[in-house]
Amino acid sequence: MSQTADVIVWGLGGMGSAVAWRLARAGARVLGFDQFGPVHDRGSSHGETRIIRKAYFEHPHYVPLLQRAYQLWAELEAETQRTLFLRSGLFIAGGPECEAVRGTRQAAADHGLPLERLTPAEARREFPAFRFEDRDEVVFEADAGYLLVEECVRAQLEVAARHQADLRFETPLRDWQVVPGGVRVRTATDEFHAPRLVVTAGPWAAGLFPGLRVVRKPAFWFPLEAAAGAAGRDAAFFFDLPAGQFYGFPSRDGATFKVAEHTGGEPVADPHRVDRQLAPRDLAVMRGFLEERRPGAGCEPTGHSVCLYTLSADQHFVLDRHPTDAGVVVGAGFSGHGFKFTPVVGEVLADLALRGATPLPIDFLGWSRFRSAV
Numbered sequence: 001m002s003q004t005a006d007v008i009v010w011g012l013g014g015m016g017s018a019v020a021w022r023l024a025r026a027g028a029r030v031l032g033f034d035q036f037g038p039v040h041d042r043g044s045s046h047g048e049t050r051i052i053r054k055a056y057f058e059h060p061h062y063v064p065l066l067q068r069a070y071q072l073w074a075e076l077e078a079e080t081q082r083t084l085f086l087r088s089g090l091f092i093a094g095g096p097e098c099e100a101v102r103g104t105r106q107a108a109a110d111h112g113l114p115l116e117r118l119t120p121a122e123a124r125r126e127f128p129a130f131r132f133e134d135r136d137e138v139v140f141e142a143d144a145g146y147l148l149v150e151e152c153v154r155a156q157l158e159v160a161a162r163h164q165a166d167l168r169f170e171t172p173l174r175d176w177q178v179v180p181g182g183v184r185v186r187t188a189t190d191e192f193h194a195p196r197l198v199v200t201a202g203p204w205a206a207g208l209f210p211g212l213r214v215v216r217k218p219a220f221w222f223p224l225e226a227a228a229g230a231a232g233r234d235a236a237f238f239f240d241l242p243a244g245q246f247y248g249f250p251s252r253d254g255a256t257f258k259v260a261e262h263t264g265g266e267p268v269a270d271p272h273r274v275d276r277q278l279a280p281r282d283l284a285v286m287r288g289f290l291e292e293r294r295p296g297a298g299c300e301p302t303g304h305s306v307c308l309y310t311l312s313a314d315q316h317f318v319l320d321r322h323p324t325d326a327g328v329v330v331g332a333g334f335s336g337h338g339f340k341f342t343p344v345v346g347e348v349l350a351d352l353a354l355r356g357a358t359p360l361p362i363d364f365l366g367w368s369r370f371r372s373a374v
């Protein structure tokens with residue numbers, strides 16, 4: 001058994017690549033493992049785009065974390081000379097008092113964030129591809145947009161490696177054990193030891209910790225309507241409707257646009273065995289949304305991608321030290337909204353691993369909120 005690192009990172013997807021970056025940049029010796037190759041499409045960090053926004057309806061306490069994430073995305077873009085964040089703006093629409101619009105307004109008010117309120121008539125003028133009802137509430141956040149998900153993971157891995165992180169792919173980890181002086185992990189052939197272990201296993205975390213469940217989430221590319229782009233703003237969108245929450249992106253190729261449902265999802269027992277074909281039900285739900293809200297779009301998808309959400313019981317993240325295993329730090333349960341946070345999650349988990357605490361406000365994301373924590 002060899003002690004080759006200060007910190008071992010278990011999983012190098014969205015979160016783990018960020019952890020490796022922030023640890024290595026802080027001067028720690030990092031040894032990271034992933035069961036697959038870099039930037040793969042079998043977990044939760046693929047499919048071209050991810051929404052990023054700051055006026056966060058899910059919980060206003062996320063806003064300070066997002067403010068730090070925005071700084072770190074800019075740092076990563078500068079350091080890698082890559083475009084990662086496209087500030088297209090984002091509108092959120094729904095019926096009166098829907099959770100998404102109400103919570104977005106609350107978060108913006110609590111944190112003094114700029115947010116435009118549009119009447120349905122203004123929304124129709126600004127976003128003519130969409131149908132808005134007279135009773136809809138609509139808000140627009142200009143400082144929102146989307147991230148190029150694979151580029152982001154690639155960039156995080158690149159800077160981690162540039163800061164001397166030792167990143168090993170196609171190397172599944174089997175288990176960990178707390179041992180004197182730290183934690184030991186095992187691959188099929190070797191053992192490694194370090195004072196700290198950070199576990200960022202994405203959907204595979206559900207097999208390591210209780211209280212997490214995985215659901216299958218298809219995303220679709222549909223043909224743009226013929227008149228698209230003729231007028232109006234091309235923003236990211238989010239509808240909070242009685243039928244579910246649906247979101248999508250501006251076209252990246254001028255011919256299609258991506259759309260998906262945030263709510264729902266079929267349970268997945270084993271992330272290694274996921275049905276990646278489209279089922280008739282997947283399409284029926286999406287066509288129902290498009291007919292209701294984007295009626296000019298083509299109704300046959302030109303492509304799709306199947307991804308996995310890892311849901312915690314309250315759909316908030318778990319960022320904490322392991323409750324019983326000293327030396328183990330966990331980032332899990334990102335519940336389908338974690339990607340925009342990856343660099344700040346990396347920073348938080350690096351702080352927890354190196355110092356045992358972080359100045360960033362994460363008290364609301366600890367294990368202790370679940371009575372049946374591990």
Ligand SMILES: Cc1cc2nc3c(=O)[nH]c(=O)nc-3n(C[C@H](O)[C@H](O)[C@H](O)COP(=O)(O)OP(=O)(O)OC[C@H]3O[C@@H](n4cnc5c(N)ncnc54)[C@H](O)[C@@H]3O)c2cc1C
Pocket residue numbers: 010011012013014015016033034035036042043044045046047049050051052171172173174200201202203204205217218219260307308309332334335336337338339340341
């Ligand atoms: C369809 C879809 C749309 C989404 N949209 C948004 C959005 O618009 N905005 C947003 O902010 N978030 C969004 N999310 C959520 C976000 O993408 C995820 O929260 C985030 O990508 C999770 O990253 P992760 O590192 O936890 O998981 P992953 O990126 O899957 O990484 C986990 C890694 O751990 C590795 N691993 C696991 N077990 C082992 C092992 N035993 N040994 C070695 N390696 C192992 C895996 O191979 C994998 O690479 C979306 C998610 C999906 C699926």
